[in-house]
Amino acid sequence: MDSTDKAILSFLQENVEIPVADIAEQVGLTTTPCWRRIQRLQKQGVISKKVALLSAQKLGLTMTVFVQIKAGRHDGKWLDKFAQYASAFxxxxxxxxxxxxxxxxxxxLVTDMASFDYFYKRFVNGIDVKDVTSSFAMEQIKYATALPLNHL
Known part of the structure; x- marks a missing residue:
């Protein structure tokens, strides 16, 4: 990966809908070589997915809760079951x-305390865990979806 790939990735992380021609111009390439680089980055798995980022606030998901869990057991079978269980919510x-x-x-992410209580009851009643504690975010200071590229 060279500095041109890094620049392309930086542009795509900010706005995946930017036309390839515009990216190419910004990184000093013509459209076709830029498009080929993007295709290569996708094929290599560096670009894993293109998605729309939604506003949690606009969707009413105004409460962020960090839930910490101590495992009920530490055998592989339980760990696999727990991973599937928690991921399904x-x-x-x-x-x-x-x-x-x-x-x-x-x-x-939930809409309010009642929604979290509903989630919590379903969660703890469905699987054996040793301990659960929850912390409620009071303010989001930073939220980023762009990955750091300075190390490349």
Missing amino acids: DEVVEFYRMSGEYDYLLKV
């Missing part, structure tokens, strides 16, 4: 296995 928009005191971290 639409409210869970991010899901991580962690090091440290808690085993898993979920980022949950």
Whole structure:
């Protein structure tokens, strides 16, 4: 990956709908070589998907909750079952296995406290976990979908 690929990726992360001709002009290429680079980046999996980013606020998803979970067990079968179980909830928009005191971290988006309570009851009643704690985000300071490219 060279500086031109990095520049193309930077433009695409800001607006995937920008015409290839405009990107090409900005990075000093003609349209066809720029298009070929984008195709190569897609084929390599660097560009994994093109999506529309929606506004959680405009959709009424005004409450962000970080749910930390201690596993009920640590065998592979339970871990696979838990991963499938937690991933199936639409409210869970991010899901991580962690090091440290808690085993898993979920980022949950809901409309209000009643919606979170409904989610929480369904979640804890469906699978055995040792401990669950929730933290409510009071303010979103930074939200970015663009990945850092400075290391390339």
